[in-house]
Amino acid sequence: MLELIVISTLNGVLFGMLLFLLSSGLTVIFSMMGVLNFAHASFYMLGAFFGFQLTKWIGFWPALVLAPLLVGAIGMAVERYGLRNTHKHGHVAELLLTFGLAFAIEEIVSMIWGKSPLDYRVPALLDFPAFTIFSTNYPAYKIFMLAISVVIFVALLLVLKRTRVGLIVQAALTHPHMVGHLGHNVGRVFMVVFGVGSALAGLAGVIAGPALVTQSDMAASLGPILFVVIVFGGLGSLPGAFIASLVIGLVQTFAVALDGSLASAFGPLDPSTGPSVLTDIWNVTIAQVAPIVPYMLLVLILIVRPMGLMGTRES
Amino acid sequence: MRKLTLAIAVIAPMLGHAASAEDTIKIGYIDPLSGGGASVGEGGLKTFQYLADELNAKGGILGHKIEIVPLDNKTNPQESLVQAQKAIDAGVHYITQGNGSSVGAALSDFVTKNNTRNPGKEVLYFNYAAVDPSLTNEKCSYWHFRWDASSDIKMEALTNYMKDTASIKKVYLINQDYSFGQSVRTDARKMLGAKRPDIQIVGDELHPLLKVTDFSPYIAKIKASGADSVVTGNWGQDFALLLKAAADAGLKVNWYTYYAGGAGGPTAIKQTGLDQQVFQITEGFANSGNKAAMDYEKAFRAKVNLSLWYPRAVNEMRMFKAAAEKANSIDPVKVAAALEDLKFEVLDGGTGIMRKDDHQFLQPIYISSFGKLTESEPFDEESTGWGWHLVSRIDTPQAMVSTTCKMTRP
Structure with a gap:
């Protein structure tokens, strides 16, 4: 039992940090610009595919730097030539733009790289078990992912809360005209923020690509859970997203470990009732529903605390 | 004219x-x-x-x-x-x-x-x-x-092979939660129970179809159960991610699968280095030996x-x-x-x-395993350098189950 608890905790933390890695950029963009970027998971996918291609050409480590920069540049272009023009039409227009963009990126990626999964591997330098607990190995690459997540969290928090840059960015959101009168280029501030957010998604892609499956539907399969993380944590709250990632990672991992069902709690149903919808529900184990637990949490938190764990406003 | x-x-x-x-x-x-x-x-x-x-x-x-x-x-x-x-x-x-x-x-x-x-x-x-x-x-x-x-014919053939493999003692079942995955699970339980009652089913897992991104918690359970073999009907990313998580954790079991050869499967097996430990059941394969x-x-x-x-x-x-x-x-x-x-x-x-x-x-059914190739096996998969290797051929009479079909004929 102790073994399962220790290992589940470790797995939960590792998975939670991966979620944070993926959702940090989304949170940054939302908190700074108020734009809910539906194309975020697509930027993540672009990061993975750029990472794969650059790894092939120049190796993993240069790719780790270059691919996010490339994705960031694309993000900035999207902001400069797309979002800036739709901004005056309100949030719905922005949302629709990013929504369409997500489909466009998926099609372009599958045109270039095809629809089959790519052979994107963990770099040889990190391809060894970092440590072993209860005869279960923990690969160095997962620890590397964890470290990068924590570094990103701390760095973002410091930049936003403790530097002049962070101050200007936050002011630009609430008082764009005032910031403009003070001599700052508000448009450029937004462009850079969107670029940084996209680059973070790209970085997550380069890192998560080898750990998960790199293929053209990876954006669609991961998109929904990211929204759960940022809504649960409180829209636009970085510490909220961090905590939400951890909570979701742990809850989901522990749920898988539990085999309990209504039948094991209250005994099996009377066999004479025969198989029916009721017996199906009666016999479903917690493990079976584990992957939908985050979505149930999302619904719960929206009912109980609509602004999320650490959110400050309701929208 | x-x-x-x-x-x-x-x-x-x-x-x-x-x-x-x-x-x-x-x-x-x-x-x-x-x-x-x-x-x-x-x-x-x-x-x-x-x-x-x-x-x-x-x-x-x-x-x-x-x-x-x-x-x-x-x-x-x-x-x-x-x-x-x-x-x-x-x-x-x-x-x-x-x-x-x-x-x-x-x-x-x-x-x-x-x-x-x-x-x-x-x-x-x-x-x-x-x-x-x-x-x-x-x-x-x-x-x-x-x-x-x-799927029940495949399971019939697979269990006919497994019943003669004495090293199999504890089996873990992990499948996708939909009609196919459920039929793999019930057939495996029924047929293994009938042919090798001494085999213990130490776990029986259903997980949502194509929704799981991290299989490490499932692998932790398989490991805790002490299984020596896993039977799975998983395909696509559900197979690739399952196997990657197993290799990451250093889980050493044999994998009996339906679709390990599907797109992405061979790449995942090669990445994990599970040489001749992943078995697949098909009606034919590249290195079958038939000219x-x-x-x-x-x-x-x-x-x-x-x-x-x-x-x-x-x-x-x-x-x-x-x-x-x-x-x-x-x-x-x-x-x-x-x-x-x-x-x-x-x-x-x-x-x-x-x-x-x-x-x-x-038709005849083949069980093959994935790994390094010998000289008489020219075909690899997904440019991995590894390919399928013949383990057992189950002839038509051992690869059939009866039917309850009563069809309306025109």
């Missing part, structure tokens, strides 16, 4: 063309060509197009050319019916589909209704991969023919640049030709009658038969 000759010279080929186009046998290929299942659907389409080209090069079927009409169903039963209707309106009398038993059940039902309501405009449904046993049992239809072994099949594989790979993942599609198209020739007609009703109890030499060698009672094709 000269003008007339000229006119004939110009018009005649057009007429000829028009005539042959009308006589073309159109086969509606209804499978995902976009969305999550697209990588699988595209591979199938290329396979059928190759098979059509091959038949056409040899004069087609009774002089008729074959044309494959690709129709995208997005792995959705509802969309499949729309596409099937579109195909029928365009003059298609044969449809083929494979991905997703839910789609298979919808199509089988649709075709049956269509044929009852429109006598004289019958359509046949050739199923090359939807393996839910219900399609040839309680939901069986006279108009449906299946070339892939149903004709291996020559075929070579030609197929050279042209399509894919490995032949569907030997059953080859059997399907060749048997279609054989049945049409036997009936001396391309009328679906006559072809269907000719297919019943038709014996056929399958691609990888050995005789198969289309069982009349339920329209399930019975």
